[in-house]
Amino acid sequence: xxxxxxxxxxxxxxxxxxxxxxxxxxxxxxxxxxxxxxxxxxxxxxxxxxxxxxxxxxxxxxxxxxxxxxxxxxxxxxxxxxxxxxxxxxxxxxxxxxxxxxxxxxxxxxxxxxxxxxxxxxxxxxxxxxxxxxxxxxxxxxxxxxxxxxxxxxxxxxxxxxxxxxxxxxxxxxxxxxxxxxxxxxxxxxxxxxxxxxxxxxxxxxxxxxxxxxxxxxxxxxxxxxxxxxxxxxxxxxxxxxxxxxxxxxxxxxxxxxxxxxxxxxxxx
Ligand SMILES: [Zn+2]
Ligand SMILES: [Zn+2]
Numbered sequence: 001x002x003x004x005x006x007x008x009x010x011x012x013x014x015x016x017x018x019x020x021x022x023x024x025x026x027x028x029x030x031x032x033x034x035x036x037x038x039x040x041x042x043x044x045x046x047x048x049x050x051x052x053x054x055x056x057x058x059x060x061x062x063x064x065x066x067x068x069x070x071x072x073x074x075x076x077x078x079x080x081x082x083x084x085x086x087x088x089x090x091x092x093x094x095x096x097x098x099x100x101x102x103x104x105x106x107x108x109x110x111x112x113x114x115x116x117x118x119x120x121x122x123x124x125x126x127x128x129x130x131x132x133x134x135x136x137x138x139x140x141x142x143x144x145x146x147x148x149x150x151x152x153x154x155x156x157x158x159x160x161x162x163x164x165x166x167x168x169x170x171x172x173x174x175x176x177x178x179x180x181x182x183x184x185x186x187x188x189x190x191x192x193x194x195x196x197x198x199x200x201x202x203x204x205x206x207x208x209x210x211x212x213x214x215x216x217x218x219x220x221x222x223x224x225x226x227x228x229x230x231x232x233x234x235x236x237x238x239x240x241x242x243x244x245x246x247x248x249x250x251x252x253x254x255x256x257x258x259x260x261x262x263x264x265x266x267x268x269x
Contacts, residue, residue, distance in 0.1 A: 062092035101247035158237035187268035
């Protein structure tokens with residue numbers, strides 16, 4: 001691509017990103033509406049009310065941070081920082097899920113319309129951001145799916161971006177007294193019995209992701225390997241699995257993932 005073409009691409013991108021501010025403005029309006037609603041309700045104690053209000057504000061402020069990072073990144077050409085922008089956008093979505101579960105405490109008609117509006121407006125922001133993210137990151141398929149780092153450590157890589165999504169290692173976990181087989185996925189970490197390592201490492205040597213998933217279902221939880229989509233037989237990072245935390249009355253309930261091919265499943269419960 002010539003320098004001229006690159007420059008005009010950049011100009012187009014900056015114009016599009018500038019327009020995302022309209023969606024963010026709509027998000028700000030509904031954020032204010034929800035805050036007013038919460039302030040007008042007397043049923044709630046002050047501490048809870050302030051907490052819920054800060055969750056609602058978090059949706060908006062995290063989206064603004066995501067936008068600032070995206071705009072600066074494109075204008076300064078530091079495309080490597082795209083993950084930071086994405087991180088803020090995902091954190092905004094987490095806050096949205098939490099806020100919605102909190103708002104549902106009120107069984108009033110107006111709440112359902114507030115929820116509907118905030119969901120639609122956030123989704124518009126989300127889609128506009130993702131359009132840019134997809135333009136910025138060339139999708140390169142990594143050659144390796146599993147990397148043997150050492151005899152006691154393995155990495156499993158996202159099949160879209162190559163990011164390390166799962167780590168298995170023998171070590172001492174934060175709350176452990178003895179060495180164990182430590183698993184770190186996209187949703188959580190857990191220590192498994194060290195004796196299981198040889199069975200798992202054998203599976204990893206054969207590059208059989210389905211068997212790793214089945215191993216996790218047997219020794220860890222029904223959801224198995226959180227970063228794995230059984231239908232694609234692929235590993236995805238948090239972003240590419242479009243992981244979505246769900247909340248019940250403000251408390252973490254579970255995480256669901258939708259892979260780039262549209263397959264959905266619960267990845268952590
Ligand atoms: Zn990825
Ligand atoms: Zn899939």
